Amino acid sequence: DIVMTQSPDSLAVSLGERATINCKSSQSVLYRSNNKNYLGWYQQKPGQPPKLLIYWASTRESGVPDRFSGSGSGTDFTFTISSLQAEDVAVYYCHQYYTTPLTFGGGTKVEIK
Amino acid sequence: EVQLVESGGGLVQPGGSLRLSCAASGFTFSSFWMTWVRQAPGKGLEWVANIKEDGNERYYVDSVKGRFTISRDNAKNSLYLQMKSLRAEDTAVYYCGRGRDSDYWGQGTLVTVSS
Numbered sequence: 001d002i003v004m005t006q007s008p009d010s011l012a013v014s015l016g017e018r019a020t021i022n023c024k025s026s027q028s029v030l031y032r033s034n035n036k037n038y039l040g041w042y043q044q045k046p047g048q049p050p051k052l053l054i055y056w057a058s059t060r061e062s063g064v065p066d067r068f069s070g071s072g073s074g075t076d077f078t079f080t081i082s083s084l085q086a087e088d089v090a091v092y093y094c095h096q097y098y099t100t101p102l103t104f105g106g107g108t109k110v111e112i113k
Numbered sequence: 114e115v116q117l118v119e120s121g122g123g124l125v126q127p128g129g130s131l132r133l134s135c136a137a138s139g140f141t142f143s144s145f146w147m148t149w150v151r152q153a154p155g156k157g158l159e160w161v162a163n164i165k166e167d168g169n170e171r172y173y174v175d176s177v178k179g180r181f182t183i184s185r186d187n188a189k190n191s192l193y194l195q196m197k198s199l200r201a202e203d204t205a206v207y208y209c210g211r212g213r214d215s216d217y218w219g220q221g222t223l224v225t226v227s228s
Contacts, residue, residue, distance in 0.1 A: 049218035100172040102160040
């Protein structure tokens with residue numbers, strides 16, 4: 001099974017500042033035949049289902065503000081909120097859909113400092 | 114507008130059974146893999162199972178193999194999860210998701226396994 005390790009478990013960032021979350025997979029999620037990383041980032045606010053923000057590691061879902069971005073390839077990935085807004089308080093998960101069993105990172109709780 | 118609506122959750126005793134349903138609308142259901150993901154109270158997300166567009170491929174997390182069955186009815190735009198031999202550790206909100214990457218999610222249905 002591919003283990004997804006997210007860090008940190010939580011972080012507190014001032015409004016307007018940058019928040020960065022790391023995600024490391026225990027094996028590559030890059031499919032070489034199409035050069036795509038099967039890695040997504042999800043936001044979950046309290047009492048709500050998760051929402052896909054980023055897919056293929058770096059492609060922003062339609063309608064997602066451009067302050068959200070993803071980068072990385074292979075086994076190391078980064079999710080960034082460039083300028084934290086109050087409405088961004090949530091838990092963020094990375095998720096590999098490269099191979100079954102599909103797996104999620106443990107989540108990172110983002111709060112306002 | 115893509116909509117996924119889960120139903121069928123509830124309180125069940127250990128060893129019991131439950132069948133979850135997910136009604137899909139707003140997209141061509143038969144063109145997408147479908148997924149079940151669960152979230153235990155206060156915990157993270159756990160992928161449970163997914164099923165190919167035509168239903169001919171199904172995959173499960175080890176902890177539910179032999180107890181849960183994922184299925185779909187493309188004529189009814191519906192996804193199902195038959196759960197048997199339920200355990201306390203199956204207690205969770207169960208979400209259905211569209212696609213292997215779950216780009217859309219329903220609101221979830223709560224399954225509580227307790228005596």
